[in-house]
Amino acid sequence: MKDEGRGKGNMVSFDIQDYEQAKRTFRIDVPEHFNFGFDVIDRYAEQRGRRALVWTDPSGTEVKEYTFADISRLSNQAANVLRSLGVRKGDRVFIMLGRVPEWYFILVACHKLGAVIMPAPVILTASDIEYRITKGKANVVITNTAGFHKVEEAMNKPLPGARILVDGDAPGWIDFRKATAVASPALSRTDVEKTLATDPFLIYFTSGTTRHPKMVPHVCSYPLGHLRTAGLWHGLKENDLIWVLSDTGWAKSGWGLYGQWVMGSALFVHNAEGKFNAKLTLELLTTKGVTVFCAPPTAYRMLILEDLSKYDYSSLRRFTSAGEPLNPEVIRVWGEATGKAVHEGYGQTESTLLVGNYFFMDMKPGSMGKPAPDMTIDILDEDFKPAPSGEVGYICVKVDRKTPVGVFEGYLEDPEENAKVFQRGWYSTGDKAYKDADGYYYFVGRGDDIIKASGYRIGPFEVESVLQEHPAVAENAIVASPDPVRGEIVKAFVVLKPGYEPSEELIKDIQEFAKQRTAPYKYPREIEFMDELPKTVSGKIKRAALRNREIERKLGKGGGMGANSSS
Numbered sequence: 001m002k003d004e005g006r007g008k009g010n011m012v013s014f015d016i017q018d019y020e021q022a023k024r025t026f027r028i029d030v031p032e033h034f035n036f037g038f039d040v041i042d043r044y045a046e047q048r049g050r051r052a053l054v055w056t057d058p059s060g061t062e063v064k065e066y067t068f069a070d071i072s073r074l075s076n077q078a079a080n081v082l083r084s085l086g087v088r089k090g091d092r093v094f095i096m097l098g099r100v101p102e103w104y105f106i107l108v109a110c111h112k113l114g115a116v117i118m119p120a121p122v123i124l125t126a127s128d129i130e131y132r133i134t135k136g137k138a139n140v141v142i143t144n145t146a147g148f149h150k151v152e153e154a155m156n157k158p159l160p161g162a163r164i165l166v167d168g169d170a171p172g173w174i175d176f177r178k179a180t181a182v183a184s185p186a187l188s189r190t191d192v193e194k195t196l197a198t199d200p201f202l203i204y205f206t207s208g209t210t211r212h213p214k215m216v217p218h219v220c221s222y223p224l225g226h227l228r229t230a231g232l233w234h235g236l237k238e239n240d241l242i243w244v245l246s247d248t249g250w251a252k253s254g255w256g257l258y259g260q261w262v263m264g265s266a267l268f269v270h271n272a273e274g275k276f277n278a279k280l281t282l283e284l285l286t287t288k289g290v291t292v293f294c295a296p297p298t299a300y301r302m303l304i305l306e307d308l309s310k311y312d313y314s315s316l317r318r319f320t321s322a323g324e325p326l327n328p329e330v331i332r333v334w335g336e337a338t339g340k341a342v343h344e345g346y347g348q349t350e351s352t353l354l355v356g357n358y359f360f361m362d363m364k365p366g367s368m369g370k371p372a373p374d375m376t377i378d379i380l381d382e383d384f385k386p387a388p389s390g391e392v393g394y395i396c397v398k399v400d401r402k403t404p405v406g407v408f409e410g411y412l413e414d415p416e417e418n419a420k421v422f423q424r425g426w427y428s429t430g431d432k433a434y435k436d437a438d439g440y441y442y443f444v445g446r447g448d449d450i451i452k453a454s455g456y457r458i459g460p461f462e463v464e465s466v467l468q469e470h471p472a473v474a475e476n477a478i479v480a481s482p483d484p485v486r487g488e489i490v491k492a493f494v495v496l497k498p499g500y501e502p503s504e505e506l507i508k509d510i511q512e513f514a515k516q517r518t519a520p521y522k523y524p525r526e527i528e529f530m531d532e533l534p535k536t537v538s539g540k541i542k543r544a545a546l547r548n549r550e551i552e553r554k555l556g557k558g559g560g561m562g563a564n565s566s567s
Contacts, residue, residue: 037112089114121249225406226259235359308337352406400425
């Protein structure tokens with residue numbers, strides 16, 4: 001890594017020509033003491049005009065710009081409000097806010113104080129909130145008028161700390177705007193406790209589908225780990241404006257914030273509300289000066305349903321995607337319209353980027369790229385032994401000598417899960433993939449997503465990608481469905497594009513389409529049409545929920561094949 005003086009407020013840059021050079025030279029240096037607020041935000045604030053955040057309202061008409069100096073000053077005021085309420089290093093702060101500017105000020109304020117943030121998606125129910133506040137032992141709760149009723153419903157007993165409302169007033173709540181208006185904009189390192197790079201920094205809650213969310217802790221060096229994400233994968237340069245499509249309550253938001261600001265780049269944020277608006281997203285993407293765009297596959301699948309030829313993509317130089325594999329058909333359509341490829345990457349809530357198509361290497365169709373050059377990552381079998389090229393195994397990260405920067409060291413209060421995923425000096429992600437002879441990785445699916453039909457092992461993504469090419473299919477999910485003869489069969493849940501209606505004829509047409517493009521044993525023997533697929537907060541398809549539904553339907557209740565299915 002070439003660091004041109006982060007401590008002086010200058011842009012971090014990289015001079016890497018190929019992957020082998022990256023393996024030799026890329027390193028992330030972590031000092032003993034590190035504080036994201038003081039060491040990153042305040043250092044860039046020394047360059048008074050350096051842009052940090054471009055924010056727009058739900059309609060996309062109102063735009064506000066903030067420099068690093070603005071973020072520094074506003075975060076100091078927020079930190080002083082929190083200090084007056086007794087918030088100190090190590091306190092846990094539950095934050096449930098949408099994509100509003102206050103989210104960023106409060107985030108940085110907490111980091112300056114050494115408080116541990118617990119981000120929460122705004123769509124959580126009262127029971128979800130209660131679980132997180134209780135399980136996470138929150139000292140302070142911060143939300144807005146849209147969320148405080150749910151928080152009040154969730155909280156059966158008073159918190160030891162405070163309740164803060166960022167955009168209004170309510171009995172028992174502190175009015176954040178009034179409090180910050182009179183708070184001092186001055187805050188220095190000597191006013192607060194020092195933070196070690198190894199001190200607690202934040203706690204994410206994983207989006208569980210079959211059990212309560214696990215608590216994933218990260219330490220203060222976590223933002224530096226995202227130099228892989230922002231520098232190597234997003235390929236950021238000076239004066240870039242990057243839009244990472246994400247909600248504030250899940251880890252992808254961190255993937256679109258920490259590394260980017262460490263790099264000195266500016267963030268574009270659209271305070272979108274309600275369902276994803278593909279047309280408005282394309283308008284903002286091509287008219288607001290965005291140069292780098294990162295979105296989950298779900299968003300790209302919806303974007304290509306629009307008339308992409310109406311927009312000018314000349315200001316955009318790089319597209320990325322993560323969260324799930326992106327279907328080849330989507331990549332093809334997007335590339336034909338924009339003239340640029342989508343560079344896939346892979347990582348988890350538990351880590352920063354682990355595998356990616358970096359700015360300095362060639363892409364291979366269908367591959368999510370190569371391992372982070374400063375980490376030891378391999379495909380291992382169930383005995384934690386290396387799998388030969390071409391054979392499916394688990395993506396694992398070497399952690400025996402020292403945990404890589406940005407990778408967590410274990411779930412909080414979950415020794416059983418930790419014993420499962422940390423073995424023999426490795427951390428197993430639980431995701432299955434294979435690598436080719438050139439070291440490129442190809443995603444197959446979660447370990448429990450693999451379908452075993454008539455002795456064959458079938459990865460859902462492979463079948464999903466075939467179905468995605470069908471002209472009627474907007475989105476689809478493949479899961480295993482119990483079968484008395486074959487053990488399991490391939491079942492497809494399909495969302496149709498506008499203008500298409502469910503029918504037995506369409507089911508047969510999709511099945512024949514699949515048979516012509518993949519091995520016969522892989523085609524979906526059952527198809528069910530849905531208005532929308534169930535997804536986690538982070539936009540990933542809940543295959544486990546669909547699979548459990550099938551088990552209950554066929555084994556739990558002994559149900560029939562269903563109206564929208566065919567075998």
